[in-house]
Amino acid sequence: xxxxxxxxxxxxxxxxxxxxxxxxxxxxxxxxxxxxxxxxxxxxxxxxxxxxxxxxxxxxxxxxxxxxxxxxxxxxxxxxxxxxxxxxxxxxxxxxxxxxxxxxxxxxxxxxxxxxxxxxxxxxxxxxxxxxxxxxxxxxxxxxxxxxxxxxxxxxxxxxxxxxxxxxxxxxxxxxxxxxxxxxxxxxxxxxxxxxxxxxxxxxxxxxxxxxxxxxxxxxxxxxxxxxxxxxxxxxxxxxxxxxxxxxxxxxxxxxxxxxxxxxxxxxxxxxxxxxxxxxxxxxxxxxxxxxxxxxxxxxxxxxxxxxxxxxxxxxxxxxxxxxxxxxxxxxxxxxxxxxxxxxxxxxxxxxxxxxxxxxxxxxxxxxxxxxxxxxxxxxxxxxxxxxxxxxxxxxxxxxxxxxxxxxxx
Amino acid sequence: xxxxxxxxxxxxxxxxxxxxxxxxxxxxxxxxxxxxxxxxxxxxxxxxxxxxxxxxxxxxxxxxxxxxxxxxxxxxxxxxxxxxxxxxxxxxxxxxxxxxxxxxxxxxxxxxxxxxxxxxxxxxxxxxxxxxxxxxxxxxxxxxxxxxxxxxxxxxxxxxxxxxxxxxxxxxxxxxxxxxxxxxxxxxxxxxxxxxxxxxxxxxxxxxxxxxxxxxxxxxxxxxxxxxxxxxxxxxxxxxxxxxxxxxxxxxxxxxxxxxxxxxxxxxxxxxxxxxxxxxxxxxxxxxxxxxxxxxxxxxxxxxxxxxxxxxxxxxxxxxxxxxxxxxxxxxxxxxxxxxxxxxxxxxxxxxxxxxxxxxxxxxxxxxxxxxxxxxxxxxxxxxxxxxxxxxxxxxxxxxxxxxxxxxxx
Numbered sequence: 001x002x003x004x005x006x007x008x009x010x011x012x013x014x015x016x017x018x019x020x021x022x023x024x025x026x027x028x029x030x031x032x033x034x035x036x037x038x039x040x041x042x043x044x045x046x047x048x049x050x051x052x053x054x055x056x057x058x059x060x061x062x063x064x065x066x067x068x069x070x071x072x073x074x075x076x077x078x079x080x081x082x083x084x085x086x087x088x089x090x091x092x093x094x095x096x097x098x099x100x101x102x103x104x105x106x107x108x109x110x111x112x113x114x115x116x117x118x119x120x121x122x123x124x125x126x127x128x129x130x131x132x133x134x135x136x137x138x139x140x141x142x143x144x145x146x147x148x149x150x151x152x153x154x155x156x157x158x159x160x161x162x163x164x165x166x167x168x169x170x171x172x173x174x175x176x177x178x179x180x181x182x183x184x185x186x187x188x189x190x191x192x193x194x195x196x197x198x199x200x201x202x203x204x205x206x207x208x209x210x211x212x213x214x215x216x217x218x219x220x221x222x223x224x225x226x227x228x229x230x231x232x233x234x235x236x237x238x239x240x241x242x243x244x245x246x247x248x249x250x251x252x253x254x255x256x257x258x259x260x261x262x263x264x265x266x267x268x269x270x271x272x273x274x275x276x277x278x279x280x281x282x283x284x285x286x287x288x289x290x291x292x293x294x295x296x297x298x299x300x301x302x303x304x305x306x307x308x309x310x311x312x313x314x315x316x317x318x319x320x321x322x323x324x325x326x327x328x329x330x331x332x333x334x335x336x337x338x339x340x341x342x343x344x345x346x347x348x349x350x351x352x353x354x355x356x357x358x359x360x361x362x363x364x365x366x367x368x369x370x371x372x373x374x375x376x377x378x379x380x381x382x383x384x385x386x387x388x389x390x391x392x393x394x395x396x397x398x399x400x401x402x403x404x405x406x407x408x409x410x
Numbered sequence: 411x412x413x414x415x416x417x418x419x420x421x422x423x424x425x426x427x428x429x430x431x432x433x434x435x436x437x438x439x440x441x442x443x444x445x446x447x448x449x450x451x452x453x454x455x456x457x458x459x460x461x462x463x464x465x466x467x468x469x470x471x472x473x474x475x476x477x478x479x480x481x482x483x484x485x486x487x488x489x490x491x492x493x494x495x496x497x498x499x500x501x502x503x504x505x506x507x508x509x510x511x512x513x514x515x516x517x518x519x520x521x522x523x524x525x526x527x528x529x530x531x532x533x534x535x536x537x538x539x540x541x542x543x544x545x546x547x548x549x550x551x552x553x554x555x556x557x558x559x560x561x562x563x564x565x566x567x568x569x570x571x572x573x574x575x576x577x578x579x580x581x582x583x584x585x586x587x588x589x590x591x592x593x594x595x596x597x598x599x600x601x602x603x604x605x606x607x608x609x610x611x612x613x614x615x616x617x618x619x620x621x622x623x624x625x626x627x628x629x630x631x632x633x634x635x636x637x638x639x640x641x642x643x644x645x646x647x648x649x650x651x652x653x654x655x656x657x658x659x660x661x662x663x664x665x666x667x668x669x670x671x672x673x674x675x676x677x678x679x680x681x682x683x684x685x686x687x688x689x690x691x692x693x694x695x696x697x698x699x700x701x702x703x704x705x706x707x708x709x710x711x712x713x714x715x716x717x718x719x720x721x722x723x724x725x726x727x728x729x730x731x732x733x734x735x736x737x738x739x740x741x742x743x744x745x746x747x748x749x750x751x752x753x754x755x756x757x758x759x760x761x762x763x764x765x766x767x768x769x770x771x772x773x774x775x776x777x778x779x780x781x782x783x784x785x786x787x788x789x790x791x792x793x794x795x796x797x798x799x800x801x802x803x804x805x806x807x808x809x810x811x812x813x814x815x816x817x818x819x820x
Contacts, residue, residue, distance in 0.1 A: 009527065009580065009612055009614075010526055010527060010670065011525065011526060011527055011528050011529045011532075011551075012529050013525055013529070013674075014525065014526045014527075014670060014673075014674065017673055017674060017677050039480075041479060041480055042479075044475035044476070044478065044479050045475060047474060047475055047478040047479070049470050049471070049474025049475060049477075049478060050470070050471065050474070052470050052474065052478070053466070053467050053470035053471045053474065054467075056463070056466035056467060056470055056689075057463050057464075057466060057467045060459050060460070060462050060463035060466055061459070061460065061463045064457060064459025064460070064462065064463065065454035065455060065457055065459060066454070067459075067655055068454065068457040068459060068462070068653035068654070068655040068656065069451060069452070069454050069457070069653070069654060069655050070449075070451055070649075070654045070655065071655065104514055104679040104682070104683075105679055105680055107677075107678065107679050107680045108678065108679040111677065111678045111679065115421065115423055115424065115550065116420055116421060116424045117419065117420060117421055117424075118421050119421045119422050119423075122421075133676075133677070133680070136676070136677045137677045137678070139677070140525065140674070140677055140678075141421075170419060202419055204419075239480075243478035243479070243685075244478070244479060244480045244684075245477055245478040245479050245480065245481065245683065245684035245685045246478065246683055246684075246685055247679065247680070247681070247682065247683045247684075260420065260424060263424075263427055264423075264424065264427060264550070266543075266546070267427050267517075267521065267543070267546045267547045267549070267550055268517065268518065268521045268547070268550075268678075269514040269515055269517050269518040269521065269657065269679075270515055270517045270543070270657070271657070272514070272657065273514075273655065273656055273657045273683045273686050274654075274655035274656075274657075275653075275655045275656055275686060275689075276683050276685060276686060279466075279685075
């Protein structure tokens with residue numbers, strides 16, 4: 001069997017979308033005894049596997065004929081109600097079940113939103129840097145991607161205002177809580193600022209919130225959705241709260257938007273796994289999610305602290321970072337001339353991987369940045385690996401002694 | 411909260427895709443005590459719920475940390491191997507695991523294939539009539555859809571040849587076994603004919619095969635994929651063999667096509683439910699799928715026979731149909747002037763639903779056809795409902811007595 005195919009046959013789209021560099025690294029990681037700061041993987045020992053085993057058994061024995069059958073595209077109604085009521089408790093904003101669409105993870109939500117909004121050449125705005133998987137997903141629909149710098153307190157309001165004046169973006173994609181890749185959280189002032197800028201336009205906010213519950217310090221901040229409900233599409237997921245292998249996420253939006261997304265989801269996969277929806281609903285109603293979240297927060301904040309202490313001990317002062325107050329990532333900035341891709345090449349030889357920051361920019365990648373995940377590595381291994389990395393960084397930073405060649409005088 | 415949104419914001423695509431009429435009917439069906447011949451639902455009492463309960467429990471207790479974690483986009487390797495080896499046993503054609511991509515049901519496979527091949531205006535060919543969900547899915551990508559008549563023995567070879575001469579379709583979408591909606595199976599001669607016509611072009615065959623295993627009579631016919639492996643993309647699913655609620659299907663193609671589809675799937679949902687993939691793999695390796703298939707075939711063929719007998723008894727001779735040798739559907743043709751939508755309106759009042767055939771045409775719908783599902787209705791209810799329907803049909807066929815108004819002579 002030959003492995004080449006006439007590429008003239010394929011769509012323009014198929015030629016724009018590239019395989020994720022991160023996932024390619026992760027694949028390599030799976031193959032050997034590598035220490036990985038590369039993924040965005042939750043710690044698997046925290047998965048409530050035994051409780052989910054009981055839930056799965058209960059669902060299949062008591063309600064198997066229903067849970068194994070086709071269901072409606074919107075998702076399992078009791079689960080949609082649970083999600084709506086949890087937002088009401090937490091955000092004090094009434095959300096009806098018909099404002100909830102169950103998706104196959106937030107990634108599918110991004111795909112459906114792209115399908116709903118994007119014709120080729122349409123403008124959209126993303127944070128700089130932003131989640132690579134979102135950029136990949138949007139790229140399938142050939143938009144013009146504009147960027148606003150993500151500062152420590154949130155997206156640059158002046159840049160956002162300027163883009164809204166000079167163009168007509170369909171949406172602004174943002175991760176306000178413990179962003180991937182920077183770990184940054186938008187301040188309350190920034191949230192109000194963003195909402196008021198978008199309110200003056202026809203655009204939507206796509207508020208991706210996978211990490212909001214993984215909060216180590218401080219108070220919960222209001223969602224952008226609570227500030228501008230008519231123009232915000234809020235994405236949530238059980239991937240980081242319970243387990244990603246189930247692929248159960250959701251979209252919160254107006255009933256009109258949900259209805260439109262539902263039609264597109266119907267054409268895309270009919271519905272998300274009915275069994276998984278019922279398993280997770282059984283889990284949520286039989287066990288204590290809030291207690292489970294506490295155990296995640298405790299372990300991840302401990303690992304964040306360990307990574308912080310190790311970087312302080314082993315990394316040179318030229319490496320800058322902000323301390324993330326939640327989520328899964330540190331974002332590192334090295335000296336101006338530093339190339340983290342070179343560091344990765346060297347560290348891979350020592351069995352250590354991470355993601356160079358350049359992969360997180362929609363354009364003009366910055367070469368001296370990196371994303372380090374702290375949720376998925378045991379503390380002993382973390383310290384040992386960061387010690388080795390620190391040595392590599394210091395070595396790379398040593399001024400190169402120029403080898404000067406001498407010519408005989410003419 | 412208002413429920414209107416400026417439609418100017420949405421993509422052209424979003425305005426082309428309509429909600430499925432069938433799924434809208436099915437939603438109505440779920441709400442009351444209706445007898446439904448409308449869906450394509452498997453009989454839920456045949457779902458191996460207890461065995462799947464044990465599989466789920468085993469997977470989560472023994473291997474939960476892995477099954478609940480993110481995984482690679484291609485799918486769970488042991489499951490891909492199982493699928494590849496089963497084809498080898500059945501079709502005597504070697505298929506490697508890297509030729510298998512796990513998808514969230516065949517519907518997602520159709521979406522990924524559309525993403526891979528279709529730019530707006532690209533030509534594709536479908537059978538006339540064809541699966542509504544496929545037409546809906548393709549419509550998201552604005553192709554020019556051409557049709558070839560599906561005859562009793564397969565697609566009209568002359569029409570297919572003519573389209574291949576006069577246009578450059580990206581693919582020909584076909585369901586060779588017990589097609590949805592007609593229940594027809596392509597003869598062996600028709601399969602060779604199709605393969606040789608496509609072989610002379612750059613086009614692909616998209617061979618959708620959800621019903622091939624639901625065979626009541628006769629031998630297995632070779633897949634189009636076995637006749638033209640380089641240019642055929644074969645879709646399979648566990649939806650009808652095990653259970654649709656799990657949403658586990660697959661694509662068989664060249665490693666090159668699989669790699670391209672994998673990149674698009676990564677951008678679309680990262681991967682299908684890891685848990686469900688492991689549950690179904692545990693089921694397949696602990697229990698006897700072939701025995702289970704026998705029980706499905708026995709029940710469905712019994713119901714097919716019951717529906718056939720009831721139609722012979724209650725329906726007028728004007729109603730024509732072919733006896734399906736497998737699958738889930740009868741395809742009915744009424745008298746030329748008959749409108750099955752009117753029959754549906756009347757039958758809904760009696761609590762009986764089915765799908766008018768007009769929904770299965772990409773263009774120029776034929777109004778006197780209907781699809782009747784026989785897999786999902788108990789035999790007593792089936793007979794009672796078909797008796798009522800027969801009476802309604804006979805009444806509709808009675809010649810209307812013209813009400814003639816008399817005018818006084820001038």
